Amino acid sequence: MLKTVDFSKYSSIKVGPLADVFIIEDFNYPKELYLLGHCNNVLIGPQHPPLMMLGKNFDYIKTENDLLCVGAATPGGKLLSFCKKHDIAHFELLPKLPGSLGGMIKMNAGLKEWEIFNHLHSIVTENGVVPKEKIPHGYRWTAFEGVVFEARFEIHKGFSEAQLELFKKMRDNQPNDPSAGSCFKNPPGDSAGRLIEAVGLRGHSIGNMAFSPKHANFLINLGGGTFEQAIELIELAQEKVFEKFGVWLENEVIVVDERHKGDNSPLHKPRT
Numbered sequence: 512m513l514k515t516v517d518f519s520k521y522s523s524i525k526v527g528p529l530a531d532v533f534i535i536e537d538f539n540y541p542k543e544l545y546l547l548g549h550c551n552n553v554l555i556g557p558q559h560p561p562l563m564m565l566g567k568n569f570d571y572i573k574t575e576n577d578l579l580c581v582g583a584a585t586p587g588g589k590l591l592s593f594c595k596k597h598d599i600a601h602f603e604l605l606p607k608l609p610g611s612l613g614g615m616i617k618m619n620a621g622l623k624e625w626e627i628f629n630h631l632h633s634i635v636t637e638n639g640v641v642p643k644e645k646i647p648h649g650y651r652w653t654a655f656e657g658v659v660f661e662a663r664f665e666i667h668k669g670f671s672e673a674q675l676e677l678f679k680k681m682r683d684n685q686p687n688d689p690s691a692g693s694c695f696k697n698p699p700g701d702s703a704g705r706l707i708e709a710v711g712l713r714g715h716s717i718g719n720m721a722f723s724p725k726h727a728n729f730l731i732n733l734g735g736g737t738f739e740q741a742i743e744l745i746e747l748a749q750e751k752v753f754e755k756f757g758v759w760l761e762n763e764v765i766v767v768d769e770r771h772k773g774d775n776s777p778l779h780k781p782r783t
C-alpha cells in the first residue's frame with residue numbers, strides 16, 4: 512500500500528517534500544526502499560530515495576515470557592504510559608524523546624549514560640530474533656541489517672516518578688521550535704553545542720533555518736525553512752569548528768537525499 516505524506520508537516524523539523532511512501536504490513540518488504548520511523552531525526556531532501564514506513568500492525572505492546580515486546584511502530588510516549596501504569600522501570604527518559612521504538616533502537620537513542628540498549632533483550636527482524644549481544648552498538652549508532660519489527664526488553668519493576676522529573680528537568684534547555692533534536696553528535700569529551708557557540712553560530716540563521724539561541728546544537732525551523740538552508744548551516748558549522756578546533760562535527764541528524772547517499776555528513780571530512 513502507498514500513502515502520500517507531506518514531510519513539511521509530518522517530520523519534526525517541518526522540512527521535506529510531499530512523497531508517496533510504501534507502508535510495510537508484514538515481514539515482506541521491498542529491500543531497496545529507505546525506511547523511515549516517525550521522522551524525528553531525519554532531514555528529507557527533494558532528491559530523497561523511494562521511502563517506506565511500518566504500518567499500524569507494528570504498533571503494539573505485550574508481555575511474553577517475562578519480556579516486554581514492543582512493535583517497532585509504537586510511539587515512545589505510548590510505551591511510557593504503559594510502563595507507568597504497570598510499574599515498569601527504566602523507560603522514564605521517554606517523555607521528551609519523540610519517535611518510534613524502531614527509530615530509537617536504530618539510533619540507540621538516549622541521554623547521557625541512559626540509552627535504549629541498556630535494558631534491551633533482543634530485536635526481531637525478518638531473520639528472526641537477534642539478541643542484543645549480537646548487535647554492535649555505541650553512542651547514537653548501531654550496526655544491523657534490515658528493519659526492526661519488534662524490540663524486546665527485560666522487565667524490572669519500579670517506575671520512578673523522581674527519575675521522570677529528573678529527565679524532564681535535564682531537557683529544560685531544549686528549544687520548543689521544530690527541530691530534529693541534536694544536529695551533531697558530541698565529540699568525545701566535548702559538547703557540539705559548546706563548539707558551535709565558540710565559533711559564533713549560536714542563534715545564527717540562514718533564511719528561516721537557525722542554530723537555536725537557546726541551545727546551539729539544535730537546528731531549528733523558524734517557519735518555512737528549507738532543506739538547502741539546513742544543509743548550508745550544517746556545512747558552515749562543520750567548516751568553522753574544524754578550522755578553529757580541528758574537530759569534525761559528525762551529524763546526528765540523518766540526511767535523506769540522494770546527493771548525500773551513504774554519507775551522513777553533507778561534506779566529506781577533510782584530511783588532516
Ligand SMILES: Cc1cc2nc3c(=O)[nH]c(=O)nc-3n(C[C@H](O)[C@H](O)[C@H](O)COP(=O)(O)OP(=O)(O)OC[C@H]3O[C@@H](n4cnc5c(N)ncnc54)[C@H](O)[C@@H]3O)c2cc1C
Nearest residue numbers: 548549550551552609610611613614615617620621659692
Ligand atoms: C525535540 C527533540 C528532542 C530529541 N531528543 C533526543 C534525545 O534526547 N536523545 C536522542 O537520542 N534523540 C533525541 N531526538 C532524536 C529522536 O527523537 C530519536 O533519534 C528517535 O529515536 C527517532 O525515532 P524516529 O522513529 O523518529 O526515527 P526516524 O527519525 O524516522 O529515523 C531515524 C533512523 O532510524 C531508522 N529506523 C526507523 N525505524 C526503523 C526500524 N523499524 N528498523 C530499523 N531502522 C529504523 C531510519 O532508517 C533512520 O536511519 C530528539 C528529537 C527531537 C525532535
